[in-house]
Amino acid sequence: xxxxxxxxxxxxxxxxxxxxxxxxxxxxxxxxxxxxxxxxxxxxxxxxxxxxxxxxxxxxxxxxxxxxxxxxxxxxxxxxxxxxxxxxxxxxxxxxxxxxxxxxxxxxxxxxxxxxxxxxxxxxxxxxxxxxxxxxxxxxxxxxxxxxxxxxxxxxxxxxxxxxxxxxxxxxxxxxxxxxxxxxxxxxxxxxxxxxxxxxxxxxxxxxxxxxxxxxxxxxxxxxxxxxxxxxxxxxxxxxxxxxxxxxxxxxxxxxxxxxxxxxxxxxxxxxxxxxxxxxxxxxxxxxxxxxxxxxxxxxxxxxxxxxxxxxxxxxxxxxxxxxxxxxxxxxxxxxxxxxxxxxxxxxxxxxxxxxxxxxxxxxxxxxxxxxxxxxxxxxxxxxxxxxxxxxxxxxxxxxxxxxxxxxxxxxxxxxxxxxxxxxxxxxxxxxxxxxxxxxxxxxxxxxxxxxxxxxxxxx
Numbered sequence: 001x002x003x004x005x006x007x008x009x010x011x012x013x014x015x016x017x018x019x020x021x022x023x024x025x026x027x028x029x030x031x032x033x034x035x036x037x038x039x040x041x042x043x044x045x046x047x048x049x050x051x052x053x054x055x056x057x058x059x060x061x062x063x064x065x066x067x068x069x070x071x072x073x074x075x076x077x078x079x080x081x082x083x084x085x086x087x088x089x090x091x092x093x094x095x096x097x098x099x100x101x102x103x104x105x106x107x108x109x110x111x112x113x114x115x116x117x118x119x120x121x122x123x124x125x126x127x128x129x130x131x132x133x134x135x136x137x138x139x140x141x142x143x144x145x146x147x148x149x150x151x152x153x154x155x156x157x158x159x160x161x162x163x164x165x166x167x168x169x170x171x172x173x174x175x176x177x178x179x180x181x182x183x184x185x186x187x188x189x190x191x192x193x194x195x196x197x198x199x200x201x202x203x204x205x206x207x208x209x210x211x212x213x214x215x216x217x218x219x220x221x222x223x224x225x226x227x228x229x230x231x232x233x234x235x236x237x238x239x240x241x242x243x244x245x246x247x248x249x250x251x252x253x254x255x256x257x258x259x260x261x262x263x264x265x266x267x268x269x270x271x272x273x274x275x276x277x278x279x280x281x282x283x284x285x286x287x288x289x290x291x292x293x294x295x296x297x298x299x300x301x302x303x304x305x306x307x308x309x310x311x312x313x314x315x316x317x318x319x320x321x322x323x324x325x326x327x328x329x330x331x332x333x334x335x336x337x338x339x340x341x342x343x344x345x346x347x348x349x350x351x352x353x354x355x356x357x358x359x360x361x362x363x364x365x366x367x368x369x370x371x372x373x374x375x376x377x378x379x380x381x382x383x384x385x386x387x388x389x390x391x392x393x394x395x396x397x398x399x400x401x402x403x404x405x406x407x408x409x410x411x412x413x414x415x416x417x418x419x420x421x422x423x424x425x426x427x428x429x430x431x432x433x434x435x436x437x438x439x440x441x442x443x444x445x446x447x448x449x450x451x452x453x454x455x456x457x458x459x460x
Contacts, residue, residue: 050113
């Protein structure tokens with residue numbers, strides 16, 4: 001029977017895992033601390049270890065480091081409530097078989113244990129873990145991105161990052177670099193669509209003096225600037241076909257010619273490319289070389305749009321609001337519940353970039369320390385969270401103000417009579433006082449309208 005040891009200071013987590021492991025015909029054993037776990041390890045050994053990443057006496061990472069020092073080759077699954085990139089990368093670099101963010105599906109946990117039992121994980125501790133760019137996300141799609149970065153943390157493999165504009169593809173590229181063996185070397189980024197085709201070759205490969213009109217001296221291109229490090233080529237799908245041939249040569253042979261040069265230049269550079277286009281389709285219609293596509297797509301990472309990770313929106317908004325407050329030197333602001341809900345119902349066509357820009361704007365335009373729906377702009381990339389004629393915006397603002405001032409009466413008691421009075425008065429004006437016509441406009445019977453008019457005192 002498969003032996004699985006659980007190390008977690010949370011008794012409820014230990015209990016749930018114990019019951020699930022028993023039902024899966026495994027033999028669980030639980031420990032509330034790293035100290036108790038290692039005392040037991042002196043006498044026996046499990047097939048798989050599940051450990052929390054944060055415990056009072058010893059972190060999960062320290063537990064894995066101690067296992068490595070003791071040459072204990074046991075696969076470890078790390079459970080963490082901190083579902084961010086640093087936790088993922090730290091877990092993988094410390095030798096974890098896999099990491100599991102809380103709250104987790106118990107079936108996923110059992111599946112991981114079964115897979116881990118058939119694989120021995122290497123426990124080689126990296127010399128140091130770099131601080132990656134700020135990336136957070138509870139959404140399953142973002143967790144897959146974190147896992148991919150973690151698995152590639154010891155690699156210099158070529159990577160193709162796909163995703164819509166504004167999803168944070170450059171952040172992913174920087175994270176791949178910062179958590180790779182090349183982290184101490186340069187990270188050079190170039191948006192290939194931002195440079196005219198006739199200048200892009202020189203920008204990438206440099207040029208010799210006199211190579212063309214205006215080339216008064218030798219220029220070192222981005223490949224040479226990135227020597228030993230990483231070159232990030234954004235919007236690679238817009239690269240001219242003739243330049244794709246030169247890029248393919250660098251990827252295949254590690255050398256190129258400067259514009260106007262007669263001597264090849266050798267480089268050791270990792271290339272990470274990104275695109276918001278369907279490169280497979282571009283290959284089919286002849287806009288992108290198939291051999292280059294396969295060279296770039298050694299490992300693919302797809303960054304999800306913000307609308308597919310809505311559980312992350314309010315968390316991200318809080319981070320970017322605080323960041324904007326520090327940049328602008330103003331006091332912090334928080335989102336009201338109504339504003340948070342409005343953000344969740346918006347599709348964010350500009351993705352994370354749009355959210356960042358909106359948070360900066362709100363830090364300037366919102367009057368109070370709490371951001372309400374009325375503070376949102378009426379236009380946002382051509383569309384607003386609310387249109388100018390959306391009366392629910394005013395209603396939401398009123399409700400939020402009432403709730404924040406400890407209302408003396410329930411909201412329905414205050415709002416419904418005013419709501420009905422407003423509609424009835426508008427219908428009567430439109431019908432020139434004719435109650436039968438006004439009832440038809442309101443969608444109710446004449447008797448109902450007469451009763452409402454009397455209740456609301458409108459017949460005085």
